[in-house]
Amino acid sequence: MDTIFGPLYTAVSWIIVQFHKLYSLVFDEDSGWAWGLSIVSLVIVLRIALIPLFVKQIKATRNMQALQPRMKKIQERYKNDRQRQSEEMMKLYKETGTNPLSSCLPILAQSPFFLALYQVLNKIAMGREVGVLDQGLVDSARNAHIFGAPIAARFMDSADKVEALGATLVNVRVVTVIMILLMSASQFYTQRQLMTKNVDLTVKTPFMQQQKMLMYVFPIIFAVFGINFPVGVLVYWLTTNVWTLGQQMYIIKRNPTPGSLAYKQRQEKLRAKGKLKEDPAEVETKKAVETARANRQQPRRMTKAQRQAAAAQAEAKQAEAEAEANEARTEAGAETEKAAGQKPSMTKETPEGGRPARTGQQSKKKPGQRKGSQRPKHPSKK
Template sequence: MDTILRPLYYAVSWIIVQFHSFYSLMFDRDSGWAWGLSIVSLVVLIRICLIPLFVKQIKATRNMQALQPKMKAIQERYKSDRQRQSEEMMKLYKETGTNPLSSCLPIIAQSPFFISLYQVLNHIAQGKTVGVINQDLLNSARHAHIFGAPLSVKFMDSAHKVESLGATLTDVRVVTVIMIVLMSLSQFITQRQLMTKNVDLTVKTPFMQQQKMLMYVFPVMFAVFGINFPVGVLIYWLTTNVWTMGQQLFVIRRNPTPGSLAYKQRQERLRAKGKLKEDPAEIEAKQAAEAARAARQQPKRQTKAKRQQTGAPAGAGQPRTRASSGNGAAKQQPEDAKPEQGGSPRSAKSGQRKGQQRPQHPSSKK
């Protein structure tokens, strides 16, 4: 492994030495700030170079999210035939131009630099020259302290080794624990940010379950492996996690996944600023939906008492009339006409009937 990665040892050590020379103009060349900022600058330089791969990772992740329903259908259709299932999956990847490994490209590309930095710092901790770091630079890096902890020590190192570098075991463990917690917390926030804001919530897929599981697995992994990392490697990994968190926040805000919460928030911001014009088809669809909703509204059912009061036929409240036939003509009289004082309603009606003249038959005139 050392033989394969030896060129990278020289590359990583050379970059660190160049940054160290620059920061030595502002800080003591043997201080932890000069060496610590050199490691941070190395991370920034590597991550800038990995931006194109990060963009590919975003596209690949979105493509994988869009393909999840089709992938699930293939798994259900060929659940008893693993070979046919794999063939159909590969066919789907080929048709859509999706590479499942694209989402891992930044991590894969970054891992050789991480291993090389770990080996360089490990050589420094053991007092061995590596790459372009000579004996003079080796002594300077070994005794460089950041917040009281040498860059080359680990959480699990013995008190004797720590004291030989001019530090105490308590300082080393306090600094390493704080860095491990920050490293795990930044990883958790990054993954949670991805799950809660940049995932299409309208589609429930196994991919979302996997991401949710990784949200808890990755911080635990960092906490377990972190106790075996030198302080310099913890600085490297904490810096790259913070960079990833900020980079992802920028991408989610500017170019979120369609259908996600971040996408809706971005549309609302653009609409509030007047920079987003709604699609005419979308407006028409909304109007049609509102019209259909209004048409579905039924009148409220009334009780019998209310129907008798408010549901009376037209003309309610006016005196009802009664038609009496006479020679084919109808005379309208009020039905609730009051009789004269002292008389009864029946006598009043009979008096009215007596007062009416009967039509005579034409033959009776003779």
């Protein structure tokens, strides 16, 4: 392992030594402040270098959230054919340019440096040279204490080993327990912040359930493995958790996921400051809804007499409307007859109780014409 991780041991120890020289100008070179801040600075350097990967992680996480409904349909459609299901999933990833492993890139990229730091602190605890740390620097780091606990001590170390490092077992365990609790709490809050504020709540997917499970699993994993970490490694991991929390808060505030609670809160703030231009169609819809609500009147209760009067009034209006319609139709018929050139029939006064008497000229029948079937000649015909 030393052969494989040798270059990493050198890189990690060199960064720590450079920062130790810087902090030794302010603190005692053998103090826990000088060595502890050097480890914190190592974390900051690594996390700054990993910012591009963190951006890719955010994009990959959002893409995975957006693909969850389609992935769920594929799983339901090919639930009895695992091979076809995997093929369709890979096809979906290829079409959308999504890589499921992108969300793990920052953790995977940190892992080699984390393991290298772990081994460097182990060798310091054993008093062995490592990387660019010569024996003098190893002895200085080995005797450095953070709140009374050596940076190379662990929770599970024996009392004799802790006393050899110039500390007591109680101090080591109190410091390690506090740091493990802070480390687990920061991890839990980071995951909870992601779930409650930066997830599209309008879409219920299995991805959300997985994230919710990780919110509880990760802190437990950190607590279990934390008892075997040296104090210096706990400083490293607590620092990287705090960095992740702050970085995530910044991203959620500046660029939240559409549809999430943080997105809605940001839109409201921008709207209140007048920096958000609303969609005209949305504005018109809101105005229409408000107008309808303002004009809406609740039905009033009426007595029986009032209901009867209202019904009679309605019937009178209906009868009046029908009369007007009939009159209009009669006038329209008269105008039609006049336009067609029909002459009004000449009649004498009708005797009381009898039919109207026709004139002699009109009463004569033309040959071949039936009685009562006389039609007016067309003006164009002679």
